[in-house]
Structures are given as structure tokens and as C-alpha cells.
Amino acid sequence: MRFQAPRGTEDVLPDRAHVWQWIEREFRALTHAYGYREIRTPVFEDTELFIRSAGETSDVVSKEMYEFKDKGDRSLTLKPESTAPAMRALVEHNLCPQGTVTRLCYVSSAHYRYDRPQKGRLREHHQCGIELVGSPSPAADAEVIEVAVRFLQRLGLMDVTVRLNSIGRDECRQRYREVLLEHAKPYLDQAAEDVREKAQKNPLRLLDSKDPAAQELMATAPSILDYLEDDSLARFTELQALLSAAEIPYVVAPEIVRGLDYYTETVFEVLSSNLGAQSAMCGGGRYDNLIKELGGSALPSVGFGMGVERLILVLESIGALPAAPRPKVFIAYHGEELRAEAFAIVRQLRAEGIAVVTDVDARSLKSQLRQADKSVAEFVAVLGEDEIASGTVSLKHMDSGDQRSVLRNELAGALG
RNA sequence: GCGGUUGUAGCUCAGGGGUUAGAGCGCCUGACUGUGGCUCAGGAGGUCACGGGUUCAAGACCCGUCAGCCGCCCCA
Structure with a gap:
């Protein structure tokens, strides 16, 4: 179902x-x-x-x-x-x-x-x-x-x-209603049942009617402003x-x-x-x-x-909708063995209030870059064997494509 | 509530009685086993809105229901 x-x-x-x-x-x-x-x-x-x-x-x-x-x-x-x-x-x-x-x-x-x-x-x-x-x-x-x-x-x-x-x-509207009904009488006499009913319930409604005949009539109707x-x-x-x-x-x-x-x-x-x-x-x-x-x-x-x-x-x-908010960084990692290490970085950045996304499935690096692209994250930080060895991440700016090596303890600052 | 119109893949749509239902975009995978967008190749994805009917045969025709859209009524 x-x-x-x-x-x-x-x-x-x-x-x-x-x-x-x-x-x-x-x-x-x-x-x-x-x-x-x-x-x-x-x-x-x-x-x-x-x-x-x-x-x-x-x-x-x-x-x-x-x-x-x-x-x-x-x-x-x-x-x-x-x-x-x-x-x-x-x-x-x-x-x-x-x-x-x-x-x-x-x-x-x-x-x-x-x-x-x-x-x-x-x-x-x-x-x-x-x-x-x-x-x-x-x-x-x-x-x-x-x-x-x-x-x-x-x-x-x-x-x-x-x-x-x-x-x-109320008093003014009362008087104006009568004037308006009188003005509309010739029109109402030959109007459809529902129009007459509506006019009876609330004559002022005649004023914003979309019926061309009614509109023509209302163009010459006295204005309520003259009865205030x-x-x-x-x-x-x-x-x-x-x-x-x-x-x-x-x-x-x-x-x-x-x-x-x-x-x-x-x-x-x-x-x-x-x-x-x-x-x-x-x-x-x-x-x-x-x-x-x-x-x-x-x-x-x-x-x-x-x-x-x-x-x-x-x-x-008119094309005035704002752009969606962007995650600051996508943490990509090379292979399932590095996932725990990557998640540690993710946790640390989030604790500092930075919006971080990452891949839970340890998919290929290419796939992770594609995910990052779709997420519209500003940066991707790549963690692989080389980066582990040097205590760094490769930080890529997604809009420009520029990439540089950043020490892990300087990552949060580099994202600023 | 009244009149009209439409419903096929996630989206936009083609197919208008005859084998296993298509396209573009999107999605997934791959093209040096460490890098997104462009290109190429492959793949997944459909109770043809739902229910009945007509027919040898229905996504297509008929009826009903549900839903969207347009106009009226009205309103934000």
C-alpha cells in the first residue's frame, strides 16, 4: 500500500x-x-x-x-x-x-x-x-x-x-449597502441565482466581482469612501x-x-x-x-x-530564492582501514561547530569526491596513507580546485 | 461546491489497440587500484495513478475513484 x-x-x-x-x-x-x-x-x-x-x-x-x-x-x-x-x-x-x-x-x-x-x-x-x-x-x-x-x-x-x-x-456600511444594491438592481434582476444570493448576503462582494457585466456596472457605482x-x-x-x-x-x-x-x-x-x-x-x-x-x-x-x-x-x-547552506568540508578517506582515523577528524571539527559531512560506506575516493561535489561542501579534506604518515590532510577547495597539504592540528583554522 | 483539463522511470516527456514500454536529464559503477565538474562505456530503476469494464489482445478505448493543474466561488 x-x-x-x-x-x-x-x-x-x-x-x-x-x-x-x-x-x-x-x-x-x-x-x-x-x-x-x-x-x-x-x-x-x-x-x-x-x-x-x-x-x-x-x-x-x-x-x-x-x-x-x-x-x-x-x-x-x-x-x-x-x-x-x-x-x-x-x-x-x-x-x-x-x-x-x-x-x-x-x-x-x-x-x-x-x-x-x-x-x-x-x-x-x-x-x-x-x-x-x-x-x-x-x-x-x-x-x-x-x-x-x-x-x-x-x-x-x-x-x-x-x-x-x-x-x-457598521453604520456607514449599512447605508452604503442599500445604495449599492439600488445601483445594481438592473444587473441583479437578470443575474444568475448564485450571484443574487451572494449579493443578498454581502452586497460589498459585488465590488470585486470578476464578471465583466458586474465590473462595468461597478465602474459607475458610488464609492464607499463617499459614505464614510x-x-x-x-x-x-x-x-x-x-x-x-x-x-x-x-x-x-x-x-x-x-x-x-x-x-x-x-x-x-x-x-x-x-x-x-x-x-x-x-x-x-x-x-x-x-x-x-x-x-x-x-x-x-x-x-x-x-x-x-x-x-x-x-x-x-522572480528568481529570488536564497542558495542552500553549504557544509564547510567533506572528509574523504582512502579505504575502510582509515575510516576510524577519518571519523576522529570529523568528530573534532564538529565539536568546534563546523558543518562536516563524510562517507559512512568507505566507498572509492572518486565516489567520495562525487558525494562531496553533490553536497556542495566548500572543501574536501583527503586522508590517505601518505597523509597519515605526515600527520596532514590534503585540503582541496572545491570551487577553485586548488589543493594543498595542511597539518591536521591546523585543519580547523585552514577552513576559516 | 461548479466547469474544464491532465496523470507513463526520481524529473521533463514520447508511445493514441498488436511481441520482452522508450528518450533526455538525474542516479550507481568503471575508463593508471589516490581526487568532483567535461567526455565515453556499462548498469540499476516502471503494479504505465488506482479499481472495474469492452476486446482474441488495453499503457492506449469506456466507466468510476484518487491526485495535480486552469478558471469560477473564495482566500494566504
Whole structure:
């Protein structure tokens, strides 16, 4: 019986693992510089947590949850997103006392959504993200967006542009929905059943529809920005000023809407043309009501999530993946009789923290050189009868081919 | 969840009813029995995704399942 990885999941193989390590290392370093502290939450949560936060009618909750009952008859769900779990933990452990601001991040956290897989869309995927809790200031939004952009730039994506919008507060959205439905009435009257249903559930969805007829209609639709409350508009304006001052490239995109119900005011995303239909690399926004909804105090907050698999696809498409780390030296030896002697050298070098590979099978010297070549080790040290006699090794630099004789007790230094 | 498309060696693919299924790359061994990459020679490696059916005969045709990909829905 042969098995394959479950549908929509991917193995990270050794040739790629260093890329993940690099992304995680860079993300930790950057978020640390901004004062974010890592949080790790369980892979599953009470199902109700996601229903309350993302919203009963959201696609994530209504059709994409990995929900199951445990042996104690509890309804649990593999987390489809990380904001709600992080905020659950924040409330549970009182991580953000009234009047303070708390910065949290998560690194390659696993997420599960039961959807039809395609390139860039998996049933298990990973996100790096941050949450800035406790501030209503547009400076908080600006900081979060800045972290996302600086991170992508740091990885080598030099032309990233943030797409930015404000969807206001509930009252504003309520009014705008009606205006939008009215505008779309002629279109909806002759639209397909599922389109009408979708419009009924969430009229804002019409805005980013890919249907040409809908797009044409939306081009002449009133903008939500004209319906924002005065204070929302003022905050949105100030956010743009802050982004400009920080030299964050952005465009206002009134059509963007997010799929989770908890978003308020600022929403944003970063797209890439290298991802096909699943073009969003990063998405986020403000959620001023969520924490209260989860039983905490009214803490206005903002955050983003970034898809690691999608990020890697983009980096790969522009040739920006880092080279694999190289072993420092391959210890080759001539014949099985010299293996113990070779291993003694190997042990000594490793004890000094040097990355060393060697052959366990005592194969021919030619074979060992080939192994060394494949391992991309920087050096090969050859140990044979002659070297034993003189207390040396023959040290070969693999890139140049230069070879010289080095005393055994000077080997570690010669590798430097 | 809907529509389409593909599945043959580790990888990229050829073979589209007729003996023991092929190529390139990769892998292993060898070409002065102490030296990688280049070249040459040899070798290993396949339940032709899986299960059923049609046929004298199926890798090929039909049905189902599983999986990948493309689009939609949605999203990271």
C-alpha cells in the first residue's frame, strides 16, 4: 500500500526547507525590531470561536471549516485563520490590559480551509502575521502596513504596492449597502441565482466581482469612501499621509473588501501578478469590534496575515530564492582501514561547530569526491596513507580546485 | 461546491489497440587500484495513478475513484 500526502497539502522537502527557515528568520528579525512578540496558539479551537468572529455567513465558516467532534463530544475546528485564536488567547490571559498597546506576531502558523486546491491555494497553508492591539490611531494601521511592506522588500520584492481601502464602521456600511444594491438592481434582476444570493448576503462582494457585466456596472457605482463617517474619513486621510511620509507605495482601491466579517475601517492587501488566480500574498485590516465580541474589553486593533507558500511561489518566479547552506568540508578517506582515523577528524571539527559531512560506506575516493561535489561542501579534506604518515590532510577547495597539504592540528583554522 | 483539463522511470516527456514500454536529464559503477565538474562505456530503476469494464489482445478505448493543474466561488 502506497500513500500520498492528503489532498491540498504539501511536503516541505530538504531542498526547500532552508527557504522556509530564511523567511521565518527574516520575519522574526523584522517584527522583533518593531517590538512584536511571538505567540503560538493551538492548531484547533472551539468551533464557536470562528463562527463568532468570521461570521456565520462567511465562506470560511459556511463551507470551508475542518470541523470535528472529539471523544468528549466537543465541536472543534482546525484554525482557518489566526486573528481570532490570537485574540482569544489575548483575552484569556489578559495580554493587553486597558490603556496599553500589545504587539503580537505568529510565524509560519498552519491554517486549514476545506476548499478545492489549485496553485497557491492549499487546504493546509502557513501564514506569518502580526496583530497590533489596543490603538485606534491611524499610526497603528500605518505601522502594520509598514511591517508587511518592509518584510517583502527585505526578501527582495522591490516593487510591492499596497492596495488600500476603508470600509468604515457598521453604520456607514449599512447605508452604503442599500445604495449599492439600488445601483445594481438592473444587473441583479437578470443575474444568475448564485450571484443574487451572494449579493443578498454581502452586497460589498459585488465590488470585486470578476464578471465583466458586474465590473462595468461597478465602474459607475458610488464609492464607499463617499459614505464614510467624518471621523472614519479623517482617519483614512491621515493614514494615507502617514504611508506617504514613510514612503510606503500604496494605491486606494475602493473595490477591495475582505471575506471575514470582523473587519472595520482600514482593509488592505498586497497582490502579485505571479500567482495566477490566487493573487493575494498578504491581506489584513482593522478589527475594532472583535475583541469585545470575544468577551474582552473594547480594544481597537489591526493586523495582517501573509501566506508563506504564496510568498515562496512569488520569490521563486522572480528568481529570488536564497542558495542552500553549504557544509564547510567533506572528509574523504582512502579505504575502510582509515575510516576510524577519518571519523576522529570529523568528530573534532564538529565539536568546534563546523558543518562536516563524510562517507559512512568507505566507498572509492572518486565516489567520495562525487558525494562531496553533490553536497556542495566548500572543501574536501583527503586522508590517505601518505597523509597519515605526515600527520596532514590534503585540503582541496572545491570551487577553485586548488589543493594543498595542511597539518591536521591546523585543519580547523585552514577552513576559516 | 461548479466547469474544464491532465496523470507513463526520481524529473521533463514520447508511445493514441498488436511481441520482452522508450528518450533526455538525474542516479550507481568503471575508463593508471589516490581526487568532483567535461567526455565515453556499462548498469540499476516502471503494479504505465488506482479499481472495474469492452476486446482474441488495453499503457492506449469506456466507466468510476484518487491526485495535480486552469478558471469560477473564495482566500494566504
